[in-house]
Amino acid sequence: MSTTKHPPNTRLRWQRLQRGWSHQEVVDQIKRSMTQAGEVEPGLNADMVGRWETGGRKPDPRYKKHLVLVFGQPASELGLLSAEELVLCPADLVAPAPKDNVLMDEQQLIDAVAKKVMLVLLGGNAEFSRPVFLKGLLGASLATLFSNGIAIPDGTEALAGEQRTRLDRQSVDAFAAIATSHREMYWMTAAAELLPSVTAHVHLGTGMLKSTSDAEAPQSRKLASAVAESALLASRLLFFDLAQRDAAERFFQLADDAASTSQDHALAxxxxxxxAFVPGFAGQLQPARDYLSAAHAHARYAAGPQLRSWLHCVDAEVSARSGQSKASLTRIRSAEDALVTAGTDPVWLDFFDSSRLEGFAGNTLLLAGRNREAAARLQNALDNLAETATKQKAVLLFDLAVAHAPTDAEHAVATVRQACDLIGQAPYSTALQRVPDVRAALSATPYVGELDERVRALSGPVREA
Known part of the structure; x- marks a missing residue:
C-alpha cells in the first residue's frame, strides 16, 4: 500500500538538489536555524525530510518557517502552501515579475541581432510593438540557419503568430527543433556568427515561458528544457569560445532557471x-566544488554513463588546475568506471564521449608532470576524435606539444603548427589559453619565436610565460 498522503513536493526537492544537500544536511541547516532563534528542536531527522518531498507528510508550521529561512525562498516557491492558501494571495501581488537584469534590453537586442531581419520583415518603416519584437527575435534566431543553407524546422510559422497565453504543441516542437539545429551547428560554425541567433532564441523562449500558465505543465516543461539547452549553448559560446566570462554567467543563470522549470535533472x-568551469578556470576551488556537488546530486536522479563520466572529468580538471594532482587522477579513474555503467544519456549530450575522456586524462597527467603517459592518452584522444570536433582537437594538440617539448622539440612545434592552423579556421579561446604553457615548454628552444609569431597573427600580442 502506498504511504503517500499528499502530492510530491518537487519544488522542495529541486531547491535541495540545487544546493547539493542531502536530506541530513537539510536537517542540520534547520536545527542550526532553530538554535539561532532560541527554539527547541524535538526530533527532526532525514527520513522526515524525505517524506516531505515524496508526499508522505507535510512539514509542521514550525519547520516551514525555518525552511523559508534556510533556503532563502518564499513558502510558495518551496511548495509549502496549500491550494487554499495560494488563492489568498492579494491580486496586487500577482503581477509580472520585474525585468530580470540578466536579460538583454529589448531594444538593444533588436539593434544587435535583429535589425536587418526587421527591415526585411517590415519594409523598414513599421512601428515597433511587442509582436514586431517577437517576430524580430524569431528572424534573428533563424538567420544562421538561412545563411548556412540549413532547412527550417517544420511548424516554425507557429512561432510567428500572435503571442498567446497558452502554449500549443506545434510551437513548442518548432522552438525545440531550432534549438537542436543551433546545437548541431556549434561544431562547424564560428562562434561570432552563431551566438546572435542563439541568444535571440533564448530570449524568444524566455518570453514564451513568461506568457504561459502553470496549467500547461507538460508543454511548459518541454519548452523550458529547450530554453535551457539554448541558454547553455550561449554560455558555452561566450565562455569557451569567446572568453566573455561575465556575459556567460548571465546565460548560465538563465539556463539554470529554465532547467529548474523543466524539472530535468540531467539537464540541470x-x-x-x-x-563549475568558470571558477575552476580561475583557480577558485570551493565555488567550483559547490557547483559540482549540486550537479552530482541531480545526476543521481537521471544520468547516463557519459554524463556521469563527464562530471567526474570536470572534477578532475578543476582539481588538477588547483594543484591537487592525486585527487584529479582519482577522478579520472571514477570517470573510466562510470563510462561502462548502465543507463541512457540524453540526445543533447554531444560534448563528451570516450575520446574526450582520453583528452581529460591526458591533460590531468600533463598537469601532474607525467608527460610520457599524458602524450599516449592525448594521442589516443586525437586518433578517435570526431572529424567535426576541430575546437577540441586544437586544445589536444597544444597539450600534446607541451608533453613532447622536453624530449622532442621538433615534434612539439610541428604539433603547434597544426593547432594554429585549426584555430585559424575556427577561433577558440579555450585553445589559445593553452599557449602560455606551450611557450614555457618551448622557451629554451629556437622555436619560441615562431610560436609567438603564429599566435600573434591569431589573437594579438603574446604575454610572456
Missing part, C-alpha cells in the same frame, strides 16, 4: 557542471 546536472 549539465548546466551546473559547465558552470
Amino acid at each position: 546536472a549539465a548546466v551546473l557542471g559547465h558552470r
Whole structure:
C-alpha cells in the first residue's frame, strides 16, 4: 500500500538538489536555524525530510518557517502552501515579475541581432510593438540557419503568430527543433556568427515561458528544457569560445532557471557542471566544488554513463588546475568506471564521449608532470576524435606539444603548427589559453619565436610565460 498522503513536493526537492544537500544536511541547516532563534528542536531527522518531498507528510508550521529561512525562498516557491492558501494571495501581488537584469534590453537586442531581419520583415518603416519584437527575435534566431543553407524546422510559422497565453504543441516542437539545429551547428560554425541567433532564441523562449500558465505543465516543461539547452549553448559560446566570462554567467543563470522549470535533472546536472568551469578556470576551488556537488546530486536522479563520466572529468580538471594532482587522477579513474555503467544519456549530450575522456586524462597527467603517459592518452584522444570536433582537437594538440617539448622539440612545434592552423579556421579561446604553457615548454628552444609569431597573427600580442 502506498504511504503517500499528499502530492510530491518537487519544488522542495529541486531547491535541495540545487544546493547539493542531502536530506541530513537539510536537517542540520534547520536545527542550526532553530538554535539561532532560541527554539527547541524535538526530533527532526532525514527520513522526515524525505517524506516531505515524496508526499508522505507535510512539514509542521514550525519547520516551514525555518525552511523559508534556510533556503532563502518564499513558502510558495518551496511548495509549502496549500491550494487554499495560494488563492489568498492579494491580486496586487500577482503581477509580472520585474525585468530580470540578466536579460538583454529589448531594444538593444533588436539593434544587435535583429535589425536587418526587421527591415526585411517590415519594409523598414513599421512601428515597433511587442509582436514586431517577437517576430524580430524569431528572424534573428533563424538567420544562421538561412545563411548556412540549413532547412527550417517544420511548424516554425507557429512561432510567428500572435503571442498567446497558452502554449500549443506545434510551437513548442518548432522552438525545440531550432534549438537542436543551433546545437548541431556549434561544431562547424564560428562562434561570432552563431551566438546572435542563439541568444535571440533564448530570449524568444524566455518570453514564451513568461506568457504561459502553470496549467500547461507538460508543454511548459518541454519548452523550458529547450530554453535551457539554448541558454547553455550561449554560455558555452561566450565562455569557451569567446572568453566573455561575465556575459556567460548571465546565460548560465538563465539556463539554470529554465532547467529548474523543466524539472530535468540531467539537464540541470549539465548546466551546473559547465558552470563549475568558470571558477575552476580561475583557480577558485570551493565555488567550483559547490557547483559540482549540486550537479552530482541531480545526476543521481537521471544520468547516463557519459554524463556521469563527464562530471567526474570536470572534477578532475578543476582539481588538477588547483594543484591537487592525486585527487584529479582519482577522478579520472571514477570517470573510466562510470563510462561502462548502465543507463541512457540524453540526445543533447554531444560534448563528451570516450575520446574526450582520453583528452581529460591526458591533460590531468600533463598537469601532474607525467608527460610520457599524458602524450599516449592525448594521442589516443586525437586518433578517435570526431572529424567535426576541430575546437577540441586544437586544445589536444597544444597539450600534446607541451608533453613532447622536453624530449622532442621538433615534434612539439610541428604539433603547434597544426593547432594554429585549426584555430585559424575556427577561433577558440579555450585553445589559445593553452599557449602560455606551450611557450614555457618551448622557451629554451629556437622555436619560441615562431610560436609567438603564429599566435600573434591569431589573437594579438603574446604575454610572456
